[in-house]
Amino acid sequence: MTKKVRTAVLISGRGSNLAALIAACRDKDFPAEIVLVISNVETAEGLSVAAAAHISARTISHKAYATREDFDSAIDAALSEADIALICEAGFMRIHSDVFVRKWQGRMLNIHPSLLPAFKGIRVHQQVIDAGVRISGCTVHFVVPELDSGPIIAQAAVPVYPEDTPATLQARVLVEEHKLYPAALRLVAEGKVVLRDGKAVLL
Ligand code: GRF
Numbered sequence: 223m224t225k226k227v228r229t230a231v232l233i234s235g236r237g238s239n240l241a242a243l244i245a246a247c248r249d250k251d252f253p254a255e256i257v258l259v260i261s262n263v264e265t266a267e268g269l270s271v272a273a274a275a276h277i278s279a280r281t282i283s284h285k286a287y288a289t290r291e292d293f294d295s296a297i298d299a300a301l302s303e304a305d306i307a308l309i310c311e312a313g314f315m316r317i318h319s320d321v322f323v324r325k326w327q328g329r330m331l332n333i334h335p336s337l338l339p340a341f342k343g344i345r346v347h348q349q350v351i352d353a354g355v356r357i358s359g360c361t362v363h364f365v366v367p368e369l370d371s372g373p374i375i376a377q378a379a380v381p382v383y384p385e386d387t388p389a390t391l392q393a394r395v396l397v398e399e400h401k402l403y404p405a406a407l408r409l410v411a412e413g414k415v416v417l418r419d420g421k422a423v424l425l
Contacts, residue, residue, distance in 0.1 A: 226255040227411040230306040232297070232314035233261045237268020238396060239312035239333055239403050244275045246404030254411035258304040260297060262316055278304070284316055294322035310407060311365065320367045328417035330365040331410060333403050335395045337361060337377055342370035347388035347395070358382050358391065360399045362406035364417045373422040375415050376406040 226247075231240050240259060247255050259272035259279040272279035282300060287293035293316070301309065311332040323330070334346070338361040341349045350358045359379035363372040378398040382391060409415040415422050 224253075227253055227307050228257050228305055229254045229308040229310060229407070229411070230258040230260060230301055230304065231256055231268075231272075232309060232311045233259060233266055233268040234263050234315040235266050235268060235313050237266065237271040237312070239310075239399055240268045241271050242400035243310060243312065243404055243407060244271070244277065246407070252404075252408065252411075254308060254407055258300070258306060260300060262293075262314070268313070290317070290319045291321060294319045298322060298325070308407070308411060309365075310403065312403070317369060318365070318367075323365055323367045327366065328364060331362055331375065331403075331406060332365050332370075332372070333399055333406075334361050334363065334370050335392065335399065337379060338363060338370055338374060345388075347391040350382060350391065351386060351388065356382055358395060360395050360402055362402055364422055373417055373420060375409065375422045376402055378402045 231243060233240055244256055246252055256277055259268065259277055261269050261281050262284045264281045264283065269279050280300065282296050284293045287296060307329065309326055309330040336346045336350060337359045357379050359377055361377045362375045364375065366372040380394045380398055415424055
């Protein structure tokens with residue numbers, strides 16, 4: 223098969239989506255490979271996920287930089303050094319500078335645990351429960367400067383039950399996230415979905 227697309231995953235925590243992406247990449251026919259994991263948090267569990275899979279992983283703490291731009295420059299330098307072509311954000315809890323987002327536009331994906339454009343931001347499952355909606359889910363989208371607002375590549379839905387807590391809903395959504403993110407990465411790595419005129423276009 224043709225050369226795999228060199229992909230980096232940015233994390234801040236648990237890394238269950240990272241694990242799902244790594245698992246998908248083990249398939250010899252998968253079009254992408256995870257070659258670098260960057261965390262902004264030194265204690266992120268996802269760093270052990272990367273280490274166990276023998277993937278190069280490093281911490282770049284936002285606390286070491288005076289500005290968002292400086293932090294993003296350090297990330298960008300690490301990405302360049304590893305010859306990265308695609309970025310997957312998976313629970314990465316920092317907002318990027320516009321300059322970084324523009325540079326990576328069309329080549330940076332994020333996963334969010336709701337059916338965007340509903341329920342952006344944080345404490346998403348609590349927002350969903352508070353709103354009383356009956357369906358939630360997850361979204362993989364291209365990253366644009368405005369938070370959780372980029373063109374949608376793929377979505378999956380789950381039911382919301384009256385007895386749900388944020389934890390039970392999160393568990394149900396995560397099962398779908400772990401299938402959706404590899405599927406979306408595949409589409410982008412194969413060039414079957416591209417960002418064009420502000421939309422994710424299926425070719
Ligand atoms: C996921 O729910 C993802 O949608 C959101 O952050 C969470 C990260 O979980 N952006 P994990 O670190 O991948 O387990």
